[in-house]
Amino acid sequence: MSWTHDTLGQRVRMATGTAAEALAEEVDRLGARRVMVVAGPAEASLAATVTAGLPVALRHDEVVMHVPVEVAERAREAATAAAVDAVVTVGGGSTTGLGKAVALTSGLPLLAVPTTYAGSEATDVWGLTEGAVKTTGSDLRVLPRTVVYDATLLTGLPRHLSVASGLNALAHCVDSLWAPRADPVNAALAGEGARALAAGLPAVAADPDDLRARELTIQGAYLAAVSFASAGSGLHHKICHVLGGRYDLPHAETHATVLPHVLALNAPQAPAADERLAAAFGSPTGLAGLQRLRAELDAPRALRDHGFREEDIPDAVAAVLPVVPPSNPTPVTTENLTALLRAVWEGADPS
Structure with a gap:
């Protein structure tokens, strides 16, 4: 056996009910005196409360899904004009992604306060969309110096978004088991992340105000993201990046x-990964456990419900095939990828 594991250096605080105080302490640790706060309009009130104790020099609210290049450029220009010395994001993956875009070119320290289970805050991965093409990369400049989690900040997340965002986190676990840099360390993280998400998400869906369930789901999402940051993007993420960037589909739902x-495509050729997922779900197979969880959560089933058109399938296949990771357990062909995307489009059961 031969493998190399990279562990990213990051400070993480679980501060349920005390995010504002924890964030102020972390900003002070950095010595920042002119902070840029990035938060979309929907999170403006929440962000104002969380950042009340900070030396805010700029509040920026132009947050757009998939981080279009022109949106990133305007945020970078605003940061330069305001002479900020740190960036704080309060929001989901798109908000964190915009903060990363600023940090990527400026080198400014980034702090993240997540309000979903997206997991971007725990990775050094950035993504920008230009035209219909989403480009991703990794750079330590975009890894937040500190992440502050507060379960109370997620209680207002609508049930359907909690479900979609939580399953997005679970996708990090699954893809980490066969991604290009998969190793025993991130496999262990992915397995524990899947276990926590499988336990936490149904409880969150049943009672959005259950803070213990929120904390468990946050922990699962964080472990999932850490494993993904080490393992890299597998087939699942390659497909979703094409679908999201090319057809402007909603990230979490996709x-x-x-x-x-x-999972149905790869599990037969990845028995160790399937066994780990089955153990996490407490089910005979990984797919059986995932499908049971999805049924319990009433998870999204068909991408045609979110804007993906049947006539786009051949174009999507052609865009995905060149970026399929060589590490994928099952060889990906035009035929099986077309069948997969057609099933995704129509909401058929996986096979």
Whole structure:
């Protein structure tokens, strides 16, 4: 056996009910005196409360899904004009992604306060969309110096978004088991992340105010993201990046819908990964456990419900095939990828 594992250096705080105080302490640790706060309009009130104790020089609210290049450029220009010395994001994956875009070119320290289970805050992965093409990369400049989690900040997340975002986190676990840099360390993280998400998500869906369930789901999402940051993007993420960037599909819902189909394709050729997932779900197979969880959560089933058109399938296949990781357990062909995307489009059961 031969493998190399990279562990990213990051400070993480679980501060349920005390995010504002924890964030102020972390900003002070950095010595920042002119902070840029990135938060979309929907999170403006929440962000104002969380950042009340900070030396805010700029509040920026132009947050767009998939981080279009022109949106990133405007945020970078605003940061330069305001002479900020740190960036704080309060929001989901798109908000964190915009903060990363600023940090990528400026080198400014980034702190993240997540309000979903996206997991971007725990990775050094950035993504930008230009035209219909989403480009991703990794750079330590975009890894937040500190992440502050607060379960109370997620209680207002609508049930359907909690489900989709949580399944997006679960996709990090699954893809980490056969991604290009998969290793025993991130496999262990992925397995524990899947276990926590499988236990936490149904409880969150049943009672959005259950803070213990929120904390468990946050922990699962964080472990999932850490494993993904080490293992890299597998087939699932390659497919979803094409679908999201090319057809402007909603990020979390796309991941939630594609996931069981990729698992069904790969599990027969990845028995160790399947056994780990089955153990995490407490089920005979990984797919059986995932499908049971999805049924319990009433998870998204069909991408045609979110804007993906049947006539786009051949174009999507052609765009995905060149980026399929060589590490994928099952050889990916035009035929099986077409069948997979057609099933994703129509909401058929994975096979």
